[in-house]
Amino acid sequence: MSDISMQDSSYEANMGDYFALLKPRVMSLVVFTALVGLLVAPVPVHPFIGFVGILCIAVGAGASGALNMWWDADIDQLMKRTATRPIPSGRVEPGEALGIGLALSGFAIVLLALATNFLAASLLAFTIFFYAVVYSMYLKRSTPHNIVIGGAAGAFPPMIGWAVATGGVSIESVLMFALIFMWTPPHFWALALFVKSDYGRAGVPMLTETHGRDTTRRHVLIYTIALVPVALGLGLTSIGGPFYMAVAVVMNLWFLKGAIDISRRDDAACEADKHKVEINVFKVSLYYLFAHFLALLFEAALRQYGLGGW
Amino acid sequence: MAMKVEHEVHGRRKNRNYGVLILLLCFVGIVLGLTVVKVIQLGDARKFEATDHVARPQIIPEEGNE
Structure with missing residues (x-):
């Protein structure tokens, strides 16, 4: 106690x-x-x-x-x-x-x-x-x-x-699941890269502590690349549409650029600018998820007026 | 043994007791609301009787009657 x-x-x-x-x-x-x-x-x-x-x-x-x-x-x-x-x-x-x-x-x-x-x-x-x-x-x-x-x-x-x-x-609901599922790892590892965690003390294995920060940076990039087809694929289903697709393209490029930036850094660069890039990518990852789901909602609203969709 | 009407535990647990009261009232409201919505959605109120899983010849429309 x-x-x-x-x-x-x-x-x-x-x-x-x-x-x-x-x-x-x-x-x-x-x-x-x-x-x-x-x-x-x-x-x-x-x-x-x-x-x-x-x-x-x-x-x-x-x-x-x-x-x-x-x-x-x-x-x-x-x-x-x-x-x-x-x-x-x-x-x-x-x-x-x-x-x-x-x-x-x-x-x-x-x-x-x-x-x-x-x-x-x-x-x-x-x-x-x-x-x-x-x-x-x-x-x-x-x-x-x-x-x-x-x-x-x-x-x-x-x-x-x-x-x-x-x-x-259906395919739409499975892809919405896949979007959050694939988004979680890069989102969380971007956070793990700049937060001083004490998971080690509690004995919880975290990628940053078990495999090091360089491996974690590579994983952020790999999972972000894997996320892109899911996000764009969702736009091709019945709940997607041109507006969602435009949002998805912009957000995926933004997130992908951040992941590439992270993968090119090392600990010295992180210390030098106080994890500026990682903090930024973490924020982008939050906008990323909200933007995709808001865009889906907007497409649904447009469909009420016979607009939206393909 | 005389019982104290206002025990100190009443004061101590006031927040919790009111919280439970509000939650229970919300639960009653939700069940009532669901019942109203589900019954209205049936359209024909006689269908409501059919949900008791027992054959009811009197609620089956007769040929030519409808």
Whole structure:
């Protein structure tokens, strides 16, 4: 038990502490991508059903965050960034996080099945399982490729949103999944290159620490190159269109240029300009994802007026 | 043993209790809303009776009646 939790043994957790278990910032990205997946689908959804669907996806994602915090409490308290989370700081008991995570998972999956369809609910169940069990319990502590495979958990929401509307899986929803899936590694490794992490102290294998920063720079470039055909391919499907394609071409060139810049640098250059290029590429990666999904949304809005699409 | 009506735990857990109250009310609202939307979407209200998984001859339209 940490010092803080000893001091605060009489502390009474409030709703904010429990809400923090749900990782609200991750949740906001989940809500955005799931909403786009739902809105770009060719089948109209009743607004209230759509709202409940997105809510269930968000709560399910939050529940998997709580389960992750329950499992990772031991390593969270060793790292500066995560030491203030509710469990390592002693505000919430581990058992409470486990209970909340399991209960909310159950509610979210059952309600999504009742409100929409079983495929969407199954995908949500698999996402929670994948993040809490496959990523948190196995991948995270065993392989530096944890972020590559684990990224699948963050890539499912638009696919679930699409399933809420259509009740199915299609090339469009698979490519939306692939876009986030392929985007996660270069996005995360760009961050890992400039953030002084203490993953090593917690025994979590990170590519920057297991294989070195040069390998990580090469990996950023390789994964960014692999990302380009996915992003452009999505533009050729029924949810793409000239506007999306224009945005995709610009954003991919921008991201690719950043990845090439990173791959040409060494530690001395990074120290010299205080990781300016890496920080910049990390920001570009955020714009990249938002721009692609906003462009999909815009194409869907244009289609309402008979415009957009091919 | 006399029970204190206002126990100190009430004050300590006030935030949490109100939070749970709000969440439960939201849950009731969502289930009610879903019910209303789903029933309206059926169009023909008789279909609602058909969801109890039991054969109901009286709700099956007769030939020539419709």
